[in-house]
Amino acid sequence: MSDKFDLTFIGTGPGGYVGAIRAAQLGMKVAVVEKRSTHGGTCLNIGCIPSKALLHASELFEEANHTFAKLGIQVEPELDLGTMLKHKDDTVSSNTTGIEFLLKKNKITAFHGLGTIEAPGKVKVTADDGSEQVLETTNIVIATGSDSANLPGIEIDEERVVTSTGALELKEVPKKMLVVGAGVIGLELGSVWSRLGAEVTVVEFLDRILPGMDSEIAKNFQRTLKKQGFKFKLGTKVTGVDKSGDVLKATVEPAAGGAAEDIEADVILVAIGRTPYTQGLGLEAAGVELDERGRVKTDAHYKSNVDGIYAIGDVIVGPMLAHKAEDEGVAVAEIIAGQAGHVNYGVIPGVVYTNPEVASVGQTEDDVKAAGIEYKIGKFNFTANGRAKAMRATDGFVKIIADKNTDRVLGAHIIGKGAGEIIHELAVLMEFGGSAEDLARTCHAHPTMSEAVREAAMGCGDGTIHM
Numbered sequence: 001m002s003d004k005f006d007l008t009f010i011g012t013g014p015g016g017y018v019g020a021i022r023a024a025q026l027g028m029k030v031a032v033v034e035k036r037s038t039h040g041g042t043c044l045n046i047g048c049i050p051s052k053a054l055l056h057a058s059e060l061f062e063e064a065n066h067t068f069a070k071l072g073i074q075v076e077p078e079l080d081l082g083t084m085l086k087h088k089d090d091t092v093s094s095n096t097t098g099i100e101f102l103l104k105k106n107k108i109t110a111f112h113g114l115g116t117i118e119a120p121g122k123v124k125v126t127a128d129d130g131s132e133q134v135l136e137t138t139n140i141v142i143a144t145g146s147d148s149a150n151l152p153g154i155e156i157d158e159e160r161v162v163t164s165t166g167a168l169e170l171k172e173v174p175k176k177m178l179v180v181g182a183g184v185i186g187l188e189l190g191s192v193w194s195r196l197g198a199e200v201t202v203v204e205f206l207d208r209i210l211p212g213m214d215s216e217i218a219k220n221f222q223r224t225l226k227k228q229g230f231k232f233k234l235g236t237k238v239t240g241v242d243k244s245g246d247v248l249k250a251t252v253e254p255a256a257g258g259a260a261e262d263i264e265a266d267v268i269l270v271a272i273g274r275t276p277y278t279q280g281l282g283l284e285a286a287g288v289e290l291d292e293r294g295r296v297k298t299d300a301h302y303k304s305n306v307d308g309i310y311a312i313g314d315v316i317v318g319p320m321l322a323h324k325a326e327d328e329g330v331a332v333a334e335i336i337a338g339q340a341g342h343v344n345y346g347v348i349p350g351v352v353y354t355n356p357e358v359a360s361v362g363q364t365e366d367d368v369k370a371a372g373i374e375y376k377i378g379k380f381n382f383t384a385n386g387r388a389k390a391m392r393a394t395d396g397f398v399k400i401i402a403d404k405n406t407d408r409v410l411g412a413h414i415i416g417k418g419a420g421e422i423i424h425e426l427a428v429l430m431e432f433g434g435s436a437e438d439l440a441r442t443c444h445a446h447p448t449m450s451e452a453v454r455e456a457a458m459g460c461g462d463g464t465i466h467m
Contacts, residue, residue, distance in 0.1 A: 003109075005031040007336060008123050008137040009329075010115040010281065013041020014322040015313035016143035017099050019329025024106040026337040031135055032108055033115035033125050038096040039103065041145050043322040046165045049095050051188055052353055053088040054168065058195040059355050067392060079196060081173065088168065111135070116282035117142075120308045124282075139308050139336050142288075142296055143329065144281065146274040146314035151180065154241050154270065160248055161241060161268045164189060173197045174266035178250055180238050182209035184352050186271030187225070191354045193267075194229055201231040201263060203238055205255050205272075210352065214364035214413045217399065221358055221415055224395055233263075241268060276315040291317075301341075302332045310336070324348050347430045351420035356396045359423035362411030362430055365401055374404035378436060378459025380452045382416050384467040387447035393417035398456040400426070400436060407435040407460065414453075422450055436460035 006028040009016040016032060017039055023030045038045060061084075064077040103110050113127040123135045148163035150156055158166030167189045173196045179186040182204035194200040202209070209225075209232070210218045222232065235255045242249040248268055253260040276295045283290065289297045289305045296304055296311035303310050310332050313325030327343045334341030352358040368375045381397040382388040396415030403410055412426040429439055439457035444450050455464045 003029075003136075005029050005109070005135060005137040007031075007139045007141065007333070008033065008115075008135055009141045009143050010117075010123065011035075011041060011143035011145055011313075012039040012099065012103075012110070013143060013145045013313065013325065014043050015145075015325030015329040016041065016141070017103065017329075018326040019141060019143065019312065019333045020108050021102060021106050022330045023333035023336065024108050026333060026339070028333075028337065030106075030108045031111060031123075031137065032103065033111045033113065033123060033135075035112075035114050037112060039099040039110070040092075040096045043145075044095045044099070045092060046168060048322055050088045050092050050168050051164070051185075051192070053091040054084065054192045055188060055353050055355075057084045057087055058192045062195040062355070070392065079173070081171070081196070085169070114280070116280070117286040117288070117309065118282060119286060120306055139310065141302075141329075141332055142278070142281065142283075142304075142309070142311040142315055143313050143325070144277040144315055145325075146276050146320055148270070149273045149275045151238060151270055151272060154238070155243070156270065157243075160243065160266070161270065163270055167193075167267075167269045170267065175199065176201070176265045176267075178203065178248075178263055178265035178268045179271060180250075180268065181271040181273065182206075182232070182234070183211065183271060183273065184350075186269060188353055189269060189271065190230065191225075191228075198267075199231075200229065201233065201265070203233045203236050203250075203252055203263075205235070205237050207235045209234070210358070212364075213350070213358065213360055214399065214411075215366050217358060217360070217364075217413045217415055220396070221352075224356065224415070225354075274314065274320050278315055301335050302328065318345065319348060319350065321348065321350065344431060347427050349420075349423050349427050351423070353420060356393070356416050357414075357419035359414045359419035360412070361423055361427045362409070363401060364411055364413065365399075368401060368410060373410070375410065376402050376404045376460050378402070378456040378461075378464075380455035380459060380464055380467055382449070382452055384455075384464075385447075385449060385452045387449050387451070388417070390447065391417065393449070398422075398452045400439075400453075400456045400460055402436040402460045407437055409434060409436055409439070409457075412453075412456075416449065416452070418449055422453060425450065425453060 008031040012032045012034040111125045113125040116124045177198045179190040179202045190200045240251040248265045249262045312328035314320045331341030349361040378400045383394040388394045399413045401411040436457045444454045
């Protein structure tokens with residue numbers, strides 16, 4: 001190509017396409033390279049968006065089965081899995097088409113094919129038909145995301161032994177599902193199929209679920225999931241899977257060593273985390289350094305050790321979250337444009353989209369204890385919230401952690417219906433260095449679930465009003 005671009009993003013997931021749009025807004029000539037036929041990366045195609053479509057639909061199905069009658073609504077729901085999966089596919093299509101529109105609107109040139117870095121300033125695009133073209137570009141941003149991590153020796157066929165990709169495409173509800181990994185992905189997709197009728201067992205190598213989240217929240221959430229029918233085998237590892245029969249047999253044993261046992265399942269979901277997608281991009285030939293986990297080494301401005309080559313999102317250090325990648329996409333575009341792009345990594349929310357949801361921002365109680373910070377906690381249960389009672393959504397609570405001496409909010413953690421929406425007032429408060437008293441003195445509409453947040457903030461001071 002004779003055209004030369006100011007900036008080229010390899011990958012159009014949340015980090016790539018958002019960063020490209022911001023760069024275009026700042027006056028740069030921008031190109032994007034995407035290996036899929038559609039934009040949006042894992043998140044929009046086979047991750048965040050399709051899973052939320054199924055989580056929402058399955059939640060309504062469960063409510064129709066178990067909650068509607070208690071509200072005076074008599075129905076006999078019947079599952080039409082094909083239509084539910086079509087809703088998921090339509091949702092994905094709408095979102096990916098929307099990104100294509102946004103790229104065109106912002107005059108961003110899109111190339112489809114595998115992008116590799118031939119040298120600084122040169123990106124080769126290899127299309128599915130084998131044809132190649134080389135783009136000249138002043139700057140390159142690697143935004144290629146991540147892949148599902150696999151267990152050694154266990155073959156993934158995406159039909160019976162699946163990653164999150166296959167778990168979104170099952171053609172029938174399994175009688176028994178074994179979920180390997182008690183992180184966000186495993187619990188979310190396990191929830192989908194549990195609501196639709198599967199008996200779900202979760203095997204986790206660690207002695208707790210949701211590693212990295214506040215331990216009190218994790219324990220309470222595990223109890224909630226048990227009430228919903230989940231079975232847990234913590235401190236346990238899967239050592240093999242026998243696929244020879246009509247029913248799968250997973251061999252498990254204690255992580256610390258001990259007697260092995262077999263667990264039968266119709267479907268096994270392997271959800272043990274994700275690995276950065278950095279292989280096959282020409283990074284080694286270009287001299288780009290990777291760390292021991294295959295992530296691109298970058299400085300505070302997302303620049304690799306090679307001038308003109310940057311990286312963001314799942315391929316660098318930090319939580320593998322779509323919104324983290326989006327913020328980094330904006331920041332790197334602004335930095336390359338000569339502005340002061342920045343991401344506050346202390347205020348990045350995390351959400352588990354189950355029912356109830358789990359949401360977290362900032363430091364956990366485990367974190368502040370380990371750091372030796374003097375702290376105080378305010379808590380408020382949804383059982384004492386009027387709106388929650390009216391909605392039959394009283395599971396869970398709000399927990400706010402504040403500095404004992406300054407009252408500054410250090411972290412917040414919520415289990416409850418809509419927790420993923422409620423968490424953001426705490427994120428805004430923390431972004432501006434707010435105190436628990438600031439929040440406690442802010443008038444909240446009544447009746448709302450968010451009143452529980454205000455009450456928890458009051459709990460950091462003289463005490464709650466309604467509990």
